Amino acid sequence: MDFKKKITALRSYGRATPPTDISYLAEQFESDRGRIIQSAAIRRLQQKTQVFPLENNSAVRSRLTHSLEVQQTGRHIVRTIFKKLNQNPLDIGLLPFEREVETLVEMACLMHDIGNPPFGHFGEAAINHWFEKHLDKHVLFAQSSNKMLALQLKHELKNFEGNAQAFRIIFNLLRLNLTYSQAASILKYTRSGLEQRPDKSKPLSYLKKKVGFYYSEMEDIKSMSTHLEIKPGHRYPLAYLMEAADDISYCLADIEDGVEKGLLDCQQLSAHLIETFNRYAGETSTQRITKNKTFEEAVEYALGRSEKEPINKTHEFFVWLRVQLIHPLVDHAAVQFIDNIESVYEGDFNRALLEDDSIFHNVISTFKDVAIKYIFSTHEVETKELQGYQIISGLLQAFEPLLLCKTDKFQDMVWDRKRGRLLEARLYKRLANKHLKAYRVAIEPLINQPDFVLLEFYYRCRLIQDHVSGMTDQYAFEEYRNLYLA
Structure with a gap:
């Protein structure tokens, strides 16, 4: 293992052979940090859904506040790893890069959700259902000679x-020109959008269970992988830490938001957590999670502290639940990273760090199960999700005339040769300028290629998906209202 090959200052455009000394690396990763924090993609997260769309209660999490919590957990995991490495030095080549790894993981955690559309996973479902329903009627695919x-x-x-949309934002929509090491840290899934999902029995099946990048970013991913010596279908090692931080953070946070919203109280939640954990853990439910407490004892202790708190009982409950449960989960993730470092380094470790047969996996499963059953499945959340689905579907339907345009007619609008018909011209003007520019940059080199009609239509579909997925919840709602209800 040679982490010098993985932790580098190489970028898409910049020095071909940048210095390798630690001070230069630190400087370049600090530059990445600035580019990420000051990007529009991060700012938009403050008005994107975590669980409750269009939420007025500022105490309930947005994608931004969730990402900040994941960032902190990622930092905690990295520090725990290096504490263990310093106590029992292992020759894995990481010790010289402590601050650099901490920065890379922190920023990966902060930007891991930048590609999410409005209304969360229901927004993703709405986009996919609309294209599943409508794309087959567009004849430009059928006209291509390249059927495959x-x-x-x-x-x-x-x-x-x-x-996958996150990589589109990084490489081609915002063109952040991050170091390859920073970009690769969020490559959670390694399957191209052109590939089919592999069977679970196949090698790397977990890493390929979802689309990780699109055809439009394939050359960027190839270049990144070549420079970082990542084999096809494999992961960058620090992406495992970003994933673990997200797994630890989001379920407990979603449950807390549900309590904040009054969907259940701390006593009800405690009972659900204990019952669900005992079902998952079975005979191991009496095993200690912390140094001196079982899961049930940890939950009951948090509840006892909450009942003694005269002002903010909910806050007190979750403070003590986190104090007792987050630390052992972080510690287990760190141990898993170190114990499996060779496979993690190669990027073929075919599961999440916390997805094992341990009692800590039962804790994660408990949080997920309780969140699904008692938060996500409530009438209020499902109503909001249905509203979000309708908004996204309606916006895509509104912009469909741009997809129905013939290639030459659309190109006339793109290159300002002709204004276009009244409806299409009005819709075209509503598209974000940055997305239109990205579309032009993508298609201009393709104009004389035999497959131009096919590829142009592909990038036109990407343009519409970029536009709608890049909206905040509030903007999507306002645009829907402007187009349908004004």
Whole structure:
């Protein structure tokens, strides 16, 4: 293992052979930090859904506040790893890069959700259902002589995925020009959008269970993987830490938001947590989670502290639940990373760090199960999700005339040769300028290629998906209202 090959200052455009000394690396990763924090993609997260769309209660999490919590958990995991490495030095080549790894994981955690559309996973479902329903009627795919590529591109467009959209934002929409090490840290899934999902029995099946990047970013991913020596279908090692931080953070946070919203109280939640954990853990439920407490004792202790708190009982309950449960989960993730470091380094470790047969996996499963059953499945949340689905579907329907345009007619509008018909011209003007520019940059080199009609239509579909998925919840709602209800 040679982490010097994985932790580098190489970028898409910049120095071909940047210095390798630690001070230069630190400087470049600090530059990445600035580019990420000051990007529009991060700012938009403050008005994107975590669980409750269009939420007025500022105490309930947005994608931004969730991402900040994941960032903190990621930092905690990294520090725990290096504490263990310093106590029992292992020759894995990481010790010189402590601050650099901490920065890379922190920023990966902060931006891991930047590709998510409005209204969360229901927004993803709405985009995919609309394209599944409507894309087959668009004849530009059928007219292509390259039938295989046409089928693959059509398959990809029916599988919008927030993780893949994040790479589109990084490389081609915002062109952040991050170091390859920083960009690779969020490559959670390693399957191209052109590929089919592999069977669970296949190697790397977990890493390929979702689309990780699109055809439009394939060359960027290839270049990144070549420079970082990541084999096809494999992961960058620090992405495992970003994933673990997200797994630890989001379920407990979603449950807390449900209590904040009054969907259940701390006593009800405690009973559900204990009952669900005992069902998952079975005979191991009496095993200690912390140094001196079982899961049930940890939950009951948090509840006892809450009942003694005269002002903010909910806050007190979750403070003590986190104090007791987050630390052992972080510690277990760190141990898993170190114990499996060779496979993690190679990027073929075919599961999440916390997805094992341990009691800590039972804790994660308990949080997820309780959140699904008692938060996500409530009438209020399902109503909001249905509203979000209707908004996204309606916006895509509104912009469909742009997809129905013939290639030459759409190109006339793109290159300002002709204004276009009244409806299409009005819709075209509503598209974000940055997305239109990205579309032009993508298609201009393709104009004289035999497959131009096919590829142009692919990028036109991407343009519409970019536009709608890039909206905040509030903007999507306002645009829907402007187009349908004004």
